[in-house]
Amino acid sequence: MSRQVHLNVNILNAGVFGGSWRFPGTDPLASFGLDHYIDIARKAEAARLDAIFLADGPAIREDLRYRPFNSLEPSVVLAAVAAATETIGLIGTLSSTYNDPYDVARRFATLDQLSGGRSGWNVVTTAGRESARNFGFDDEPDHAGRYTRAAEFVEVVRKLWNSWEPDALVGDKPAWRFADPDKIHRTDHHGPHFDVAGPLNVPRSPQGEPVVVQAGASTNGRALAARVGEVIFTAAQTEQEAAEYYRDVKARAVGYGRRAEDVVVLPGLSTVIGSTEAEALRRRDLLAELVPPEYALTRLSGQLGVSEDALVLDGPLPWHLLTDADEAGGSQTFYKIAVGLAQRENLTVRQLLRRLGGGAGHRIVTGTPEQIADAILDWVDKGVADGFNLMPDVLPSGFDDFVDHVVPILQRRGRFRTEYETTTLRGHLGLKIPAHTVPTSTDRVVA
Amino acid sequence: MSRQVHLNVNILNAGVFGGSWRFPGTDPLASFGLDHYIDIARKAEAARLDAIFLADGPAIREDLRYRPFNSLEPSVVLAAVAAATETIGLIGTLSSTYNDPYDVARRFATLDQLSGGRSGWNVVTTAGRESARNFGFDDEPDHAGRYTRAAEFVEVVRKLWNSWEPDALVGDKPAWRFADPDKIHRTDHHGPHFDVAGPLNVPRSPQGEPVVVQAGASTNGRALAARVGEVIFTAAQTEQEAAEYYRDVKARAVGYGRRAEDVVVLPGLSTVIGSTEAEALRRRDLLAELVPPEYALTRLSGQLGVSEDALVLDGPLPWHLLTDADEAGGSQTFYKIAVGLAQRENLTVRQLLRRLGGGAGHRIVTGTPEQIADAILDWVDKGVADGFNLMPDVLPSGFDDFVDHVVPILQRRGRFRTEYETTTLRGHLGLKIPAHTVPTSTDRVVA
Known part of the structure; x- marks a missing residue:
């Protein structure tokens, strides 16, 4: 076996544990400043990771007295990181329940233009009454309704991303042709949730389309992930859970007419690293004591x-x-x-x-760099994961240990790239560039 | 007279003229890449300008065959520029007709956190059927309705920016207190257009609140600008028009209980610069011939x-x-x-x-650097402008000429800063930091 491992790092405040922000040496408020994101992204890029990832929710957490919460808006943060990095992918979360598809399509298309094709959109349906009440609702729309809307939302976003044929932007001075209206198509989407005329006002992405990421776990969620997700995050504590999800979601994807390899499944992985196993366990104990x-x-x-x-x-x-x-x-x-x-x-x-561990239920591996690397390769070799969405215990120290000590092991074993072979997120993930699809309506933009 | 001049630069694609993109030496497609914005912003920062400015509209322009159009989303572009600059202000346009106040408040609050207090939001109501049809409407909401919504929208955004008292973010590890819920307040806004519970999930801005910019010209627009605008853009061809607007909008502001100096009025100014007047006129002729x-x-x-x-x-x-x-x-x-x-x-x-000139109706001054500087100081000395929103004829060359030749004249005359005295947009503009206002509802976030 020599399947390559895909790795993202989830920059979740000061780390994924409830006590991460209180860990000795941690700056608890670092995640409110730009340097936190840029420093981690640059380290991730130097280690040749696929992408950084930002979770999100548009509401305060009720327990913010005790721990950090979703705060800074991901598309804005990722744009700042784009300017300070060159190759690493930039995946951010935006809700399909509390946004408009035109705006979401445009923000990720913009990030893609600015970053040279490195953006990915993590579609979430956003549970919780608190978020709903920030957008004019008394309570969250029901689960099934959120997923129905999400499926149509992604459909509209993708239609918008296909408004422009690859060569529609011309800039031909002598011919006095800035863009070619024959190659720019209206969306003319009319569905139960959305009516969107289009076209998008951003040209086609350098990577074809931004990468669509999803993390559905419920029945509705799995269906959505299998239908639209190119990267699929999941939480699995055991190899059996991972295997069941991996097989199920890939089979569902095939059922939607996709190829299994068009879907990259990345379980979350929290890491607690020590130079010895005893040291790692002491670190884990300390993290537990901080909550x-x-x-x-x-x-x-x-x-x-x-x-x-x-x-x-x-x-x-x-x-x-x-x-x-x-x-x-x-x-x-x-x-x-x-x-x-x-x-x-x-x-x-x-x-x-x-x-x-105060985390979101993701697998936690505690041990030496060798043990962490073994745990990563074990699931990939067994065909139950294509890699992992890393959730370091403490940021930046836990991630420093990962890139300094775990990544070199994976590289020595020939399982992780030592140089980027592409410049786009889609390229890093081994995903194909989608063929350009003219939306059903072929109305020209101008007569 | 030694009133200081305020200057922003409007980065409008390849320049404000219809033929700017076709000007010799111009890269017509530069505005789709990050370097265009970063290069101009860095030059503006080196010249000590107050801010860069990005206009916007969420729809394609029908004449995109012939000229550039609003494309990249401003909050994303400005975030990338934030990472590549240190002091210059970052003003971007977002529509109050086609967004939600929670999202807008959050995006500019995020930009403010990342940039150390340099963000400004230009509130626009977005005319035009094309934009409406991208957001589920058959046609644009009527003019008065858009302005009614805009006024409430800004009110909600400001309430959200006041959710957090300045010292509500704590990060106290020993006391196990990440934030202080007693100092974080719900918004509980209930109005004709919006119901928003809040609080915002971003702490108070380093400059108190992002700066609110407005450009109302109609009766409704002037009322909104006078009520909420801290920077007010306007288009005036003549000194009389400028004087009428300046006096009217400042008087209206005072009528809303504000001080005249809390409102910075900046007419647009297109510049066509030559080393001699004849050279400038030839440049102007060439620009006209390109359309x-x-x-x-x-x-x-x-x-x-x-x-x-x-x-x-x-x-x-x-x-x-x-x-x-x-x-x-x-x-x-x-x-x-x-x-x-x-x-x-x-x-x-x-x-x-x-x-x-194919522009948006703004004053165009054609001449030598001395003549441009004179034109700028003339209106400021006559008390009909506090400075200008610069719209260079061609980007970057027309702006290069401005910073290289016009700014030094203004500086030699003691009318423009040679060093930044502050690090925030509000500081550059001489605007006071608003006192923190607890929203009417003082419900605590957690019981």
Whole structure:
């Protein structure tokens, strides 16, 4: 086996753990400044990672007293990073529930022009009442409705990205032809959620189209990911979970007429690295100590949709109160992961909290650089992942350790690039450039 | 008199004239790449200008065969420029008709965090059916309705920018206090157009709030500018027009309980610079020759809302067909300027087109650097402008001439800064930092 590994780094504030911001040596407020993103992106670029990734949600977190929250708007942050980097991919999250497709298409197309074809859009449907109330809704639209809208939203965005044929921008001074209207097509989309005339006012992307990223876990989510996702993020604690998701989502993609290799599946991977296993475990213990269990309990209660009183630290989960994941209000990924973990390993609430690490339910690997590299290659070799969306325990120190010590191992083993072979995100991921598709309507822009 | 002059540069594709992109030596497609913006911004910063400015409209222009159009999305472009500059202000246009206030507040607040307090938002209401049809409308909302919405939109954005008290972001590790919920306030805005709970998920700006820019010319527009604009752009061909606007908008601002000095009025100024007056005039002639009159006619017909047949190149304007500016569909500023110019100087259509230069109706000054500097200081000394929004004839060459030859004259005369005295856009403009205002609702974010 010598399949190449794909790696993104998720720049999640000061790190993915609840206590990351309190870790010794960490600047807790670094993520409000540009240098944080540029420094990590440059390190990621020097290590030849595929992309940096920014999560998002358009609302404050209720627990912001205790931990960082989604704050800076990703498309703006990524543009600043674009100016300070040359090759690394730039993936950002924007909600399909609380934006307009024309605006989203345009922001990522702009980022793509400025970065020479390095942008990727992570489509999310944004759970939660808090976000809804910032956009004129009393409560979040229902789960199925958000996904129906998302599917149409992506369809419109892609039509807009196809408004311009590759050679429609001309700039021919003697012929007095700035652009060629015969090669610019209206979108004329009319659907249940959107009416968008188009064309987009940004020419075709240097990489054909920005890369579409999705992370669906529910039934609706998997369907959307398989239909539109070119990179698919997922959360899996075990090889079995990863294998089930990998096979399912690729089969679904094929069912939508796509090729399995057009879909790059990247589970989240939290890393806690030490020069010895004992040192890594001490680091993991320290991270756990930085989150008092009382607070972790409050947070878990919200995530599972049960009252805090129902959770006893040294008791089992209140199984009789746990509703089906498809009916849970928050992230279904997290819900399934947490409940599955507690069930499989018969964990008390306290043990579950320690296993989750305050993160979003992603796999945590604790160990030496060799052990981390082995864990990465194990899943890739077993065909249950195409690589990982890295969620370092602490930023930047945990990521420094990864690029300084884990990446060289992967490179020595011939499993990770030592130089970029392309200059676009699509190229790094091995995704094909989509053929240009003229939208159904072929009305010319001008008569 | 030694009032200091304020200067922004409007980076409008390859320049403000219809023929700018065809000017010898110009790269017609430069404005689709990042270097164009960074190079001009760095030159502007070296010359100590107040800000760069990006106009916008979320739709293709029908005449894109013949000239550049609004393309790249300004907040994304400005973020990239932020990473490549240190001190210059960054003003970008976003429509209040086709966006949500939470998203706009957040994007400019993010730009402000990343740039250390250098962002400004130019509020526009976006005329035109083409934009409307990209956002689910059959036609543009009526003029008055767009301005009513804009006023409420700005109110909501400002409430969101005031969600966080200046010291609400804490990052106190020992006290386990990341942010202080007692100092973060809900917006709870409920109005005719918007219901927004808030708070914003971005802390208070390094300059208090991003600067609000407006360019209203109609009765509704002037009212909005006077009520919310901190920088006000305007188009004036003559000193009298400038004086009337300046006095009117400052008086209206005072009527809204503001101080006259809280409003910085910057007319647009197109410059055509030569080392001799003759050279400048030849440059102006060349620019005119790069736009065939037949095309200019088509464009003027759209701008005035009359059929092309009604416009005869060597005849007068068809006065009987010209409706009142308040009922014109497009930019009322342009309409008034063009009609006023033709009327005042008794111009034929051909002469009018030459005077307008294919631009948006802004004053054009053609001459030596001394003459340009004199023209700038003349209006500032007469108290009809606080400075100018520069629209160079050709980018970058026309702007190079301005910073290399005009700025030093203004500096030698003691009328323009030779070093920045502040690091924020608000500081450069001499605008006060607004006192933090707790929104009417003082609900705490968490119980």
